[in-house]
Amino acid sequence: MNPYPFIHPKGPSLSTTYDAHDTYLLEGVLPYVDFIEITPDSIFRRRNGISEIQPDILKDLLSVSRDVRFLVHGVGLSIGSWEGFDASYLDNLDLLLPHIDCAWHSEHLGYVKVGGDNLNTMLAVPRTDAMLELLIPRIKTIQSKYGMPFLLEHIVHLLPDYQPEYSDAGFLNLLTAETGCGLILDLYNLECDAHNYGFDIESFLAELDLGAVREIHIAGGAEYLGYKLDIHSGKVADSTLNWTRQALAHTPNAEAVTYEILPEAVRLHGAQFVIDEVARISSYFNFTKHGHQNTSGNPAAADQNAAVLCAG
Numbered sequence: 358m359n360p361y362p363f364i365h366p367k368g369p370s371l372s373t374t375y376d377a378h379d380t381y382l383l384e385g386v387l388p389y390v391d392f393i394e395i396t397p398d399s400i401f402r403r404r405n406g407i408s409e410i411q412p413d414i415l416k417d418l419l420s421v422s423r424d425v426r427f428l429v430h431g432v433g434l435s436i437g438s439w440e441g442f443d444a445s446y447l448d449n450l451d452l453l454l455p456h457i458d459c460a461w462h463s464e465h466l467g468y469v470k471v472g473g474d475n476l477n478t479m480l481a482v483p484r485t486d487a488m489l490e491l492l493i494p495r496i497k498t499i500q501s502k503y504g505m506p507f508l509l510e511h512i513v514h515l516l517p518d519y520q521p522e523y524s525d526a527g528f529l530n531l532l533t534a535e536t537g538c539g540l541i542l543d544l545y546n547l548e549c550d551a552h553n554y555g556f557d558i559e560s561f562l563a564e565l566d567l568g569a570v571r572e573i574h575i576a577g578g579a580e581y582l583g584y585k586l587d588i589h590s591g592k593v594a595d596s597t598l599n600w601t602r603q604a605l606a607h608t609p610n611a612e613a614v615t616y617e618i619l620p621e622a623v624r625l626h627g628a629q630f631v632i633d634e635v636a637r638i639s640s641y642f643n644f645t646k647h648g649h650q651n652t653s654g655n656p657a658a659a660d661q662n663a664a665v666l667c668a669g
């Protein structure tokens with residue numbers, strides 16, 4: 358029996374990031390994607406001390422809600438912080454989810470805060486039993502709170518590992534086995550680690566329980582001072598596409614391949630660059646759009662959304 362109850366009968370679909378108001382971009386990628394990835398940390402703003410979704414972005418999302426489902430991919434949860442994850446991230450999630458048909462939500466297996474201070478970067482968690490004890494109940498809390506699939510993404514290693522008790526894949530396997538959470542497999546992250554310190558991608562993929570992978574991330578970055586940077590700033594390299602093709606052959610439950618690009622890079626290159634890249638990736642993998650019917654099971658959401666659109 359397959360332990361992961363999320364097999365997509367039609368195979369994986371394409372997805373891409375939408376984090377800033379740009380209707381030309383949104384309409385341009387729509388023919389190619391079944392999912393749109395949104396990051397709460399980017400689309401929320403604080404106004405008069407209150408957190409709210411930027412109204413123009415919400416309006417954009419609602420305008421395509423009959424065509425795509427949404428993948429909510431956070432940055433600020435900091436699930437690996439010793440003092441606890443950042444509850445304000447979940448507060449934003451609480452505000453966002455009633456408006457959209459979210460297929461699943463996800464975060465990074467790392468931490469961005471120490472003692473309440475923001476690191477302005479993200480660090481990988483130590484792969485130890487102590488960290489497993491800390492993470493497993495947190496994952497279960499999030500799973501039971503939202504009642505939808507929750508995925509974790511492995512991240513690049515900016516610092517040497519702290520006395521690891523498990524391999525990278527072994528640690529992820531334990532987390533998925535203990536909690537039933539899914540995984541995001543990010544091939545570009547793996548390539549950064551391979552380039553920067555000789556990480557063995559093949560061994561990692563051979564050891565990882567690939568049945569837990571529900572989403573694959575791809576991106577194109579840059580090199581600086583000899584390091585490959587985990588920055589989503591450009592076109593996807595042929596090597597990343599090749600790794601993804603290999604991975605897809607062994608990830609039977611992967612439902613989405615997400616091309617990630619930062620809003621800053623969209624501004625730099627222009628929306629047409631992103632549309633062209635999404636079209637190229639779609640063609641490379643021979644993806645077809647499956648189409649989407651609102652299956653959120655939440656009829657109230659449709660009414661709320663209609664009201665928001667009318668008010669907007």
Ligand SMILES: [Fe+2]
Nearest residue numbers: 510543574617
């Ligand atoms: Fe990623």
